[in-house]
Amino acid sequence: MVWGMWINKGMGHRPQVADLEALYRSRYRHFLRVAILITSDSGNAHDAVQEGFAATIRSLPSYRGEGPLEAWVWRAVVNAAKKQQRQPSPVELEGHEPASSENGDRADVHLVRTWVASLPERQRLTVYLRYYAGLDYNEIATVLDVAVGTVSATLSAAHRRLRNTIEEVPQ
Amino acid sequence: MTDVETLIRKELESLTPLPDGARQDWEHVLALSGQRNRRPRRRLLLTVAAGIVIVAASGVGIAAALGAFSGGVTIAQGRGCDPSTVALTTPSGAEVLTGHTEEGVYCLAYRSANGGGGGTAGRLGTSPVGDALAMKTLDTASHTWVIVGLVPAGYTTLTVGSTTVPIENQAFVVDPEKADAPAALSGPAGTIPLNLRALAGL
Numbered sequence: 001m002v003w004g005m006w007i008n009k010g011m012g013h014r015p016q017v018a019d020l021e022a023l024y025r026s027r028y029r030h031f032l033r034v035a036i037l038i039t040s041d042s043g044n045a046h047d048a049v050q051e052g053f054a055a056t057i058r059s060l061p062s063y064r065g066e067g068p069l070e071a072w073v074w075r076a077v078v079n080a081a082k083k084q085q086r087q088p089s090p091v092e093l094e095g096h097e098p099a100s101s102e103n104g105d106r107a108d109v110h111l112v113r114t115w116v117a118s119l120p121e122r123q124r125l126t127v128y129l130r131y132y133a134g135l136d137y138n139e140i141a142t143v144l145d146v147a148v149g150t151v152s153a154t155l156s157a158a159h160r161r162l163r164n165t166i167e168e169v170p171q
Numbered sequence: 172m173t174d175v176e177t178l179i180r181k182e183l184e185s186l187t188p189l190p191d192g193a194r195q196d197w198e199h200v201l202a203l204s205g206q207r208n209r210r211p212r213r214r215l216l217l218t219v220a221a222g223i224v225i226v227a228a229s230g231v232g233i234a235a236a237l238g239a240f241s242g243g244v245t246i247a248q249g250r251g252c253d254p255s256t257v258a259l260t261t262p263s264g265a266e267v268l269t270g271h272t273e274e275g276v277y278c279l280a281y282r283s284a285n286g287g288g289g290g291t292a293g294r295l296g297t298s299p300v301g302d303a304l305a306m307k308t309l310d311t312a313s314h315t316w317v318i319v320g321l322v323p324a325g326y327t328t329l330t331v332g333s334t335t336v337p338i339e340n341q342a343f344v345v346d347p348e349k350a351d352a353p354a355a356l357s358g359p360a361g362t363i364p365l366n367l368r369a370l371a372g373l
Contacts, residue, residue, distance in 0.1 A: 017206060018309055021197055022289065025307060025371075029192040036190060046194050054203035112182040131183045159175045 015069045017057055023070060024053055031077050034128045038081040048084050052077030067142035074133060074143040078125070115162045123158045130155060249292040252278035258321075258342035263313055267342040269321050277304055279321040279342065287311030295323050302363060303356070305370040307347055318345045318371045325360025331367065347371070 028049065035045035035052075055076045063072065116124060122144075129140045137155075141148045254268040261267075264284035271277045280290030289308040305320035320329070320343045329336040329343050332352030336343050345367070354365040
């Protein structure tokens, strides 16, 4: 099972369609998961991933190495998913019955679910990119076209909100 | 103080596991982009680009810095695994490097003769399609795709259809065109089936 993949073609390498194919084959499910969370529909999410990669291929000639290639693709997929977005709330999370965590602590799962559902859209998207896509702050900044400091502040606000949720829920 | 990041990572993964990847369709992506009929040009561009690739002596380390992991392996766990041991060298001069951590995370990397390559990380023995870690990656020196794999100890050969591929230091390299054939690992540890196509995410 492929859990993740990185690509390195050496310094000076300009990304090619083959690089995008390798990224697609190794990370499709991660792109799909985030797109599902944005669109609330697996069919639309798949379409968004397809269109995001296709858009990236079309714009390859204009890529000047501004940010990592993967972040560039994430931006295209997220934008495509936003266009397909049916509604802003994370419906998939609401209807999904989570698997038990290893220690069987379901309370934390429901707490995190409540927290994610309560986040403003920008914070929620940043959380998805950080924890579902595994991007670092620089990559998230590239995807969302914001400053790295904004990413840091957004995640801090989200974390603060989670701490508040934890304190509000009776143990 | 609550370790918020740890809590989020653990519970979000449980809340929304990775979806099924069966709908992958790269040909459709190419069609959407208008690239389907431009394969020859792509091949030419790939050849030219490969010719100017600078050999990256620290390629695998740099690759790790660009990586991202999730699923059963967290980002930190994936990045904490350093594929530094050369498990095998192919006739073309490419190397397969492997490594593992005390947490049971395994990683492998493929380094082409010109320094280009890629890698992946995961756990062995957790997949319903075979107890191995595999990926499809591009050999940037020969411009050919390969499937590279890492298997548990105790297996000496990989049988793919009528072809027998030797396993060296738990690693193997096989032609992706054989991925559809029935595959099995065998050795002192016994014989177990593998679904190479699923393992490599094809």
